[in-house]
Amino acid sequence: MRVTFSANGKPVEADDVWEGESLLYVLRERVGLPGSKNACEQGECGSCTVYLDGVPVCSCLVAAGQVQGREVRTVEGLAGPDGELGLVQQAFVDAGAVQCGFCTPGLLVQTDALLAADPQPSDTDIREALSGNLCRCTGYEKIMDAVRLASARTCAGKEHAE
Amino acid sequence: MSTRTIAGQKNLQKINQAAKDGIGGSPLRPDGTLKVKGEFAYSSDLWHEDMLWGTALRSPHPRANILSVDVSEALKVPGVYAVLTHEDIPGEKYYGLEIADQPALAIDKVRYHGEAIALVAADHPETARRAVKKIKVEYEVLTPIVTEEQCLDPETHGYVHEPHEYKSHAYGNVCHEQKLVSGLGVTDEVRALADVVVSGEYEVGMQDQAFLGPESGLAVPAEDGGVDLYIATQWLHVDRQQMAPVLDLPLEKVRLTLAGVGGAFGGREDLSMQIHACLLALHTGKPVKIVYARDESFFGHVHRHPARMRYEHGATRDGKLVFADCRIVLDGGAYASASPAVVGNAASLGHGPYVIPNVRMHAIALYSNNPSCGAMRGFGAVQAAFGYESQMDKLAEALGMDPVELRQLNAVTQGDRMPTGQEIDAPAPVAELLQRVKDMPLPPPLDLEHLDVRTLPGALSNTSHGEGIVRGVGYSVGIKNVGFSEGFDDYSTARVRLEVIGGEPVAMVHTAMAEVGQGGVTVHAQIARTELGVEQVTIHPANTEVGSAGSTSASRQTYMTGGAVKLAAEAVRHELLERGRHRYGWTQTDLSLVGGKVVSASAGVLIPIVDLLGDDAIEQTREHHHRPTVPFDKETGQGFGHVQYTFCANRAVVDVDVELGLVKVVELTAVQDVGKALNPLSVVGQIQGGCTQALGLAVMEEIVVKDGKVRNASFTDYLIPTILDTPPIPVQILELPDPHAPYGLRGVGEAPTVSATPSIVAAIRQATGKALTRIPVRPEHLTDTL
Numbered sequence: 001m002r003v004t005f006s007a008n009g010k011p012v013e014a015d016d017v018w019e020g021e022s023l024l025y026v027l028r029e030r031v032g033l034p035g036s037k038n039a040c041e042q043g044e045c046g047s048c049t050v051y052l053d054g055v056p057v058c059s060c061l062v063a064a065g066q067v068q069g070r071e072v073r074t075v076e077g078l079a080g081p082d083g084e085l086g087l088v089q090q091a092f093v094d095a096g097a098v099q100c101g102f103c104t105p106g107l108l109v110q111t112d113a114l115l116a117a118d119p120q121p122s123d124t125d126i127r128e129a130l131s132g133n134l135c136r137c138t139g140y141e142k143i144m145d146a147v148r149l150a151s152a153r154t155c156a157g158k159e160h161a162e
Numbered sequence: 163m164s165t166r167t168i169a170g171q172k173n174l175q176k177i178n179q180a181a182k183d184g185i186g187g188s189p190l191r192p193d194g195t196l197k198v199k200g201e202f203a204y205s206s207d208l209w210h211e212d213m214l215w216g217t218a219l220r221s222p223h224p225r226a227n228i229l230s231v232d233v234s235e236a237l238k239v240p241g242v243y244a245v246l247t248h249e250d251i252p253g254e255k256y257y258g259l260e261i262a263d264q265p266a267l268a269i270d271k272v273r274y275h276g277e278a279i280a281l282v283a284a285d286h287p288e289t290a291r292r293a294v295k296k297i298k299v300e301y302e303v304l305t306p307i308v309t310e311e312q313c314l315d316p317e318t319h320g321y322v323h324e325p326h327e328y329k330s331h332a333y334g335n336v337c338h339e340q341k342l343v344s345g346l347g348v349t350d351e352v353r354a355l356a357d358v359v360v361s362g363e364y365e366v367g368m369q370d371q372a373f374l375g376p377e378s379g380l381a382v383p384a385e386d387g388g389v390d391l392y393i394a395t396q397w398l399h400v401d402r403q404q405m406a407p408v409l410d411l412p413l414e415k416v417r418l419t420l421a422g423v424g425g426a427f428g429g430r431e432d433l434s435m436q437i438h439a440c441l442l443a444l445h446t447g448k449p450v451k452i453v454y455a456r457d458e459s460f461f462g463h464v465h466r467h468p469a470r471m472r473y474e475h476g477a478t479r480d481g482k483l484v485f486a487d488c489r490i491v492l493d494g495g496a497y498a499s500a501s502p503a504v505v506g507n508a509a510s511l512g513h514g515p516y517v518i519p520n521v522r523m524h525a526i527a528l529y530s531n532n533p534s535c536g537a538m539r540g541f542g543a544v545q546a547a548f549g550y551e552s553q554m555d556k557l558a559e560a561l562g563m564d565p566v567e568l569r570q571l572n573a574v575t576q577g578d579r580m581p582t583g584q585e586i587d588a589p590a591p592v593a594e595l596l597q598r599v600k601d602m603p604l605p606p607p608l609d610l611e612h613l614d615v616r617t618l619p620g621a622l623s624n625t626s627h628g629e630g631i632v633r634g635v636g637y638s639v640g641i642k643n644v645g646f647s648e649g650f651d652d653y654s655t656a657r658v659r660l661e662v663i664g665g666e667p668v669a670m671v672h673t674a675m676a677e678v679g680q681g682g683v684t685v686h687a688q689i690a691r692t693e694l695g696v697e698q699v700t701i702h703p704a705n706t707e708v709g710s711a712g713s714t715s716a717s718r719q720t721y722m723t724g725g726a727v728k729l730a731a732e733a734v735r736h737e738l739l740e741r742g743r744h745r746y747g748w749t750q751t752d753l754s755l756v757g758g759k760v761v762s763a764s765a766g767v768l769i770p771i772v773d774l775l776g777d778d779a780i781e782q783t784r785e786h787h788h789r790p791t792v793p794f795d796k797e798t799g800q801g802f803g804h805v806q807y808t809f810c811a812n813r814a815v816v817d818v819d820v821e822l823g824l825v826k827v828v829e830l831t832a833v834q835d836v837g838k839a840l841n842p843l844s845v846v847g848q849i850q851g852g853c854t855q856a857l858g859l860a861v862m863e864e865i866v867v868k869d870g871k872v873r874n875a876s877f878t879d880y881l882i883p884t885i886l887d888t889p890p891i892p893v894q895i896l897e898l899p900d901p902h903a904p905y906g907l908r909g910v911g912e913a914p915t916v917s918a919t920p921s922i923v924a925a926i927r928q929a930t931g932k933a934l935t936r937i938p939v940r941p942e943h944l945t946d947t948l
Contacts, residue, residue: 018288034207035200039374039424040456044877047374075200089198093190096843099851100679101197102374102424108198124616131622131886134877136374136425137679139850140885142843 008077046133224870253410276461342799356476375424388415428537499536507542551920636924640917644909655709695755717909823941837908856918
């Protein structure tokens with residue numbers, strides 16, 4: 001089948017998609033967006049988290065056919081128009097929250113969604129929001145630091161704008 | 163070739179940081195930007211035009227004879243290009259890290275659940291998976307040899323490998339053993355010297371590395387008849403050394419380039435899909451990519467050895483250790499992997515960082531029909547630490563002493579001897595680490611007035627609002643060796659080149675070091691900046707065009723390959739300064755390279771590096787060998803076997819729901835001596851990550867194996883700590899330089915994984931009063947439901 005949808009604001013089209021393929025497979029293998037990672041293929045690890053119509057989902061659990069005509073935003077869509085790092089991306093680099101980095105794309109999308117909903121989450125709010133994203137390298141402390149940093153910068157940015 | 167294929171070059175990025183980002187600073191990762199943009203090319207991201215997908219048929223039985231394999235129906239599936247069995251292997255059929263006892267594809271029998279039997283290459287991964295199901299294998303299923311008792315009675319239960327096929331010192335179903343005796347050993351006379359004796363039996367379940375990036379790679383057949391493999395691994399050169407004989411190719415025709423690696427933790431020390439992808443690529447003449455699904459990953463790599471241990475400790479009334487006795491039985495599973503070295507570690511480190519006048523130890527690894535076990539972070543020292551630290555708490559209780567004071571009273575320090583007779587000839591601040599971790603502030607007590615259910619045991623399951631919650635605190639300390647031991651020369655190679663690019667001096671560092679996430683690439687650039695006084699450093703893709711860098715394991719890469727980068731950079735600096743002396747007649751002996759200039763401490767700036775170099779490039783390659791070690795004596799365990807020791811102390815604070823048996827680790831504090839923190843941000847990150855894997859082993863992680871069959875090969879059923887399971891991990895680092903190591907540094911990555919688990923179990927014991935002799939601790943261990 002053919003699937004057409006919007007990926008990071010651009011129309012994309014995938015041909016010869018087998019009905020059993022996931023959105024993750026189509027992103028990674030058919031439309032050249034391998035940033036979302038496949039680490040468990042059953043919705044446990046969160047490495048494949050993308051926005052689907054603005055809601056974070058595990059793209060491994062979404063059948064490709066379900067995204068027909070919808071909007072997908074992946075880690076590749078978090079940077080600015082000229083490729084400059086987004087606020088959450090920069091915070092993860094600055095805080096040392098990236099080691100092997102395999103979990104990072106999913107964590108970035110999930111953190112982006114958290115801060116959009118609540119720019120000043122408590123530590124427990126952060127832990128709850130990110131509890132579906134496994135990381136095996138960091139022990140999560142630097143990830144906590146990164147989210148706190150992104151939160152502080154988000155709030156500082158808003159004050160500056162006001 | 164697509165740019166995505168050239169993984170190393172894709173991941174290559176010029177580091178453009180100020181020269182202050184030398185050693186001791188915390189410059190940002192050179193690959194960090196690519197990783198947060200989703201542009202870093204991991205091994206599973208690779209793509210090539212005309213690429214096929216490979217997959218393996220794996221045995222559903224832990225022990226069976228293979229009567230026949232019929233691939234004809236699989237070959238008929240449209241889109242299938244090849245189906246291979248061991249009969250299609252052109253060269254040697256066996257390989258292995260230390261002992262070549264593992265067939266690349268099963269030959270006539272299978273020895274563990276998940277052993278690869280046949281390979282399929284097809285144009286879509288699902289086509290390959292479906293074709294695998296069409297392969298018909300006729301098995302004669304045999305009763306698996308899985309328990310210690312069965313393994314040690316081969317006359318009754320059989321052999322995992324036929325004894326006449328042993329390629330090592332194995333006997334019966336014992337793959338490897340190491341004995342150790344020091345002082346008077348442990349006899350009735352020695353026992354009589356102790357006022358108090360405690361003994362215990364302890365058990366450790368099978369832990370998995372559970373790195374997130376699955377085993378994967380892309381094999382591209384080359385015009386010269388060789389193959390190029392882009393691969394996630396821990397050691398490119400040892401992979402190649404094992405692969406080439408099986409592929410029947412000379413080493414130089416097997417070229418490996420490191421692709422992006424999604425974590426390792428020991429699980430990539432053995433080969434997984436390397437040979438399989440190359441066999442399929444060479445057979446079909448097409449590029450072949452293999453990416454394991456998570457369940458296949460659980461079958462496709464070795465795990466941490468499960469252990470059964472019996473310890474006995476005797477002490478005087480005032481707490482001085484008199485003797486310690488131990489027997490450790492490690493289940494090595496079907497193939498040897500790293501079992502011999504794991505046994506060596508367990509035996510030589512298995513009595514912990516304590517001064518004990520009389521010691522006996524017997525450590526063995528078994529061959530069984532359970533999954534193969536080998537390297538995982540902590541490597542033989544983890545299992546033993548749970549045993550000896552549990553014993554320390556038991557002894558403290560028997561003596562009525564504070565458990566930290568008991569440890570401090572018996573702690574090793576510089577100048578003491580390990581039970582192997584090896585003198586500890588570098589700082590060993592074990593008592594100080596314990597004091598510091600004890601002195602760190604405790605978290606506030608449970609506040610029943612302002613409870614957030616998410617912070618309690620059970621968390622979002624909403625199982626308690628404070629009722630039945632009891633807090634406990636526990637301490638532990640551990641010891642780990644750094645680098646390969648027992649006479650192994652695991653040298654590292656580095657090539658450093660200095661040239662002028664765009665009017666600036668630029669250093670290029672080329673090694674074969676596997677960057678698996680630990681941050682070695684950051685540290686290499688820092689070393690080059692410090693030694694060469696330049697700002698810009700380029701890290702060349704890691705490949706087999708340069709000499710071996712050894713393995714990214716044993717906490718050794720900063721020490722060994724970092725040390726090689728230092729030597730090569732020093733050689734480049736020497737050549738540059740010689741050139742200046744020759745050309746300008748400098749007589750000063752106080753020259754250094756700082757801020758892009760040749761500087762004399764007495765005469766000031768002599769010349770910019772750019773002007774001295776001109777259009778030339780200076781390139782030097784150096785090998786870094788650590789000081790020699792020797793194998794342990796087989797009977798006495800004596801010998802200068804280890805390169806360096808590393809120590810970490812922990813305090814765990816836990817809340818336990820004693821009615822439901824649920825545990826929440828509230829805080830896990832670590833204090834570690836790192837010799838010199840070349841990159842403090844990365845060092846702390848390593849310690850926190852290591853502690854978290856120890857937390858997993860303490861209360862969550864176990865591959866459940868029943869009758870040789872793996873029952874939980876998924877992230878749904880094999881649980882690793884989430885961010886909600888993981889507490890704050892305050893870290894304090896000490897920097898007491900080791901005079902034998904580059905910059906005085908000490909390997910960092912493993913010590914916290916060794917030491918942290920027992921502190922958590924001790925804290926749960928304090929909260930519950932339970933003996934807790936097995937990890938991971940499960941709810942049924944805490945609620946009398948067993």
